[in-house]
Amino acid sequence: MAVLGGEKEKELRIHESLDELGTDLTDYIAELSEISVKERGVFALALSGGSLISLMGKLCEAPYNKTVDWGKWYIFWADERVVAKNHADSNYKLAKDGLFSKLWPQEAYILKSAVLERIRKTLRAAKAVKLLGLPIVSSHVHSINDSVSAEEAASEYEFAIRQLVKSRVISVSDISDCPKFDLILLGMGSNGDVASLFPNHLVLDEKNEWVTFITDSPKSPPERITFTLPVINSASNVAVVVTGDSKADAVHLAIDDIGPDCPSVPARLVQPTKGKLVWFLDKPAASKLDGFQFSE
Numbered sequence: 468m469a470v471l472g473g474e475k476e477k478e479l480r481i482h483e484s485l486d487e488l489g490t491d492l493t494d495y496i497a498e499l500s501e502i503s504v505k506e507r508g509v510f511a512l513a514l515s516g517g518s519l520i521s522l523m524g525k526l527c528e529a530p531y532n533k534t535v536d537w538g539k540w541y542i543f544w545a546d547e548r549v550v551a552k553n554h555a556d557s558n559y560k561l562a563k564d565g566l567f568s569k570l571w572p573q574e575a576y577i578l579k580s581a582v583l584e585r586i587r588k589t590l591r592a593a594k595a596v597k598l599l600g601l602p603i604v605s606s607h608v609h610s611i612n613d614s615v616s617a618e619e620a621a622s623e624y625e626f627a628i629r630q631l632v633k634s635r636v637i638s639v640s641d642i643s644d645c646p647k648f649d650l651i652l653l654g655m656g657s658n659g660d661v662a663s664l665f666p667n668h669l670v671l672d673e674k675n676e677w678v679t680f681i682t683d684s685p686k687s688p689p690e691r692i693t694f695t696l697p698v699i700n701s702a703s704n705v706a707v708v709v710t711g712d713s714k715a716d717a718v719h720l721a722i723d724d725i726g727p728d729c730p731s732v733p734a735r736l737v738q739p740t741k742g743k744l745v746w747f748l749d750k751p752a753a754s755k756l757d758g759f760q761f762s763e
């Protein structure tokens with residue numbers, strides 16, 4: 468792995484292979500989870516859709532499936548397609564099929580909090596919590612309401628997040644009133660879109676809402692909800708995970724210093740105010756970066 472750009476707040480990690488990237492990404496997530504659980508007792512993570520989910524697949528393997536404190540995870544979506552939860556386009560379904568169901572193959576294993584707490588107490592007594600690895604709590608998985616309009620789904624989702632900010636499950640930014648997620652994981656499309664923030668879309672200017680909606684996504688399906696830039700940029704950690712040469716131009720436009728005529732590239736606007744930004748790239752995605760040849 469090559470690491471470019473020594474700035475404290477932004478790091479580029481360029482990997483030889485998808486396998487190496489997947490291992491590094493998994494280590495990074497597990498490490499942030501451990502730090503956050505130690506500091507705050509919980510880990511508030513927002514996922515996106517796309518290839519990101521399969522790149523996180525090693526989380527379902529040893530040692531992470533046993534060592535990560537899954538019971539402390541609170542899971543959200545930085546963007547979601549407004550379709551039924553069992554629809555092939557659903558980001559919730561993608562994560563459930565690609566991650567959660569692999570950790571615990573049957574729904575029945577996703578325990579309700581009360582049951583989990585009883586088990587936790589027993590295990591704590593036996594000092595064996597870490598050895599057994601506990602499942603994700605179903606009430607900690609915050610997917611959108613798939614039976615209402617995009618507008619209603621966005622407003623309900625923001626309301627749910629507000630309640631969790633009040634109870635400090637999600638921290639609050641000390642410079643805005645925005646939620647401060649422990650980690651937001653983003654993919655990037657070949658036009659530089661992140662979450663469901665697309666180039667030249669009005670949604671890029673949204674400053675008041677935490678979660679908003681669009682009904683005209685240039686990529687199917689058209690109706691989506693998305694975190695806004697102020698929320699993304701208030702997170703403690705943001706990772707943008709991008710692979711493949713079809714993304715190389717967008718990576719260059721998002722990261723390099725390209726002067727005043729920069730086209731609208733949403734990923735370029737991902738700049739956590741106080742948090743840390745890490746780009747996970749494979750070599751084809753990084754191949755058009757200005758400094759790329761020097762990292763080889």
Ligand SMILES: O=C(O)[C@H](O)[C@@H](O)[C@H](O)[C@H](O)COP(=O)(O)O
Nearest residue numbers: 515516517518654655656661662
């Ligand atoms: O729901 C979505 O459409 C995603 O959240 C979107 O932001 C995705 O992450 C990128 O388009 C990258 O997707 P790929 O990695 O599959 O290209």
